[in-house]
Amino acid sequence: MQIWGKFFGGVIGFMFGRIAGAILGIWLGHQFDKRMSEAPQGMQERQALFFNTTFAVMGHMAKASGRVTENDIRMANALMDNLRLDGDARREAQAAFRRGKASDFDLQAHLRSFRDLTMGRREVQIMFLEIQIQTALSDGDLHPREYAILQTIANRLGFSQAQLDAMLARWQAETRFQGAANNGPSLSDAYRVLGVEESTSDQELKRAYRKLMAENHPDKLVAKGLPQEMMEIAKRKAQDIQVAYDKVKSARGMR
CATH class of the missing domain: 1.10.490 (Globin-like)
Known part of the structure; x- marks a missing residue:
């Protein structure tokens, strides 16, 4: 799944909260994807892990307050829309979101894999944490369990x-x-x-x-x-x- 550039560009636009920014980010990311089309299999696997971890932890965060709200679902769908995910890619994102909601979801294991994946790329780690912050605040309130998850994410990624x-x-x-x-x-x-x-x-x-x-x-x-x-x-x-x-x-x- 060659979407690293579109994901990266789309998320940047999404975090700015500007439709034009998201569209521009996706287009620019697409150009990056084209250059990466010949990337080794290992690179593609890392891209898929980044993608799946982001949506899985979003699902876990959404469930933290006790139930997944309409705001949580709307935000996840907005990110998928901004990334122009459809077909298999959107189904994979939705499946990752559902896995994150499961009671046996292993947050620590996913964060360990994500930390190893990013290999000190701080700007990527900040982006990941900010997505989870937005998920936690999607209903305008920060539940204590949501804050606890953010603390776990921050700690695992080396943020104070x-x-x-x-x-x-x-x-x-x-x-x-x-x-x-x-x-x-x-x-x-x-x-x-x-x-x-x-x-x-x-x-x-x-x-x-x-x-x-x-x-x-x-x-x-x-x-x-x-x-x-x-x-x-x-x-x-x-x-x-x-x-x-x-x-x-x-x-x-x-x-």
Whole structure:
């Protein structure tokens, strides 16, 4: 199943919450898939494992609160739609989601395999964790068992408690940030997008901004393994960071 590029590109667009971004991501990912069509069998197996683990853990997360809600199903279907999964590929994703809901689902074993698969590719691990965060928050609330699963995922992938909590806060802020009305995003959400407190000094704010921009610089992401064609998507992320920084700078009267 040669869908690594489409999956990667589609998920990036999906996480931005922009239909245009998802479509662009899928198209760019398709170009990557074409280049990978001659990849060794081992590569294809790793791609399939990434795909199945993502949807299986989504299913497990959805069941954590006691029952799978319409929001959970809608979110899983939205990701499948954004990835344009149909036929066997969609049935495989649905089967993985159902396996994750089973009472005997072995989360630890799946996370061990996923950790070995990603081999330190932090941007892929972050993407995986953010998908699960969105699943947990799909109903607007974070159930204690959902949080416990997120803690397990974060711990297994090497993220600290503080990093997980920061990702939760930042994801919620970015969602509000992108959906802000004509008055623009709130100042508090701008701080959260930048990952800093309102009490942060101007110097610390600049350092945080520069660090985020460096981490999300398209050239750097390409060097870490992202296809060259995904630069436009990476630029969208950098734009959100820039807008947040400009808003905070204006509020502080910084130059």
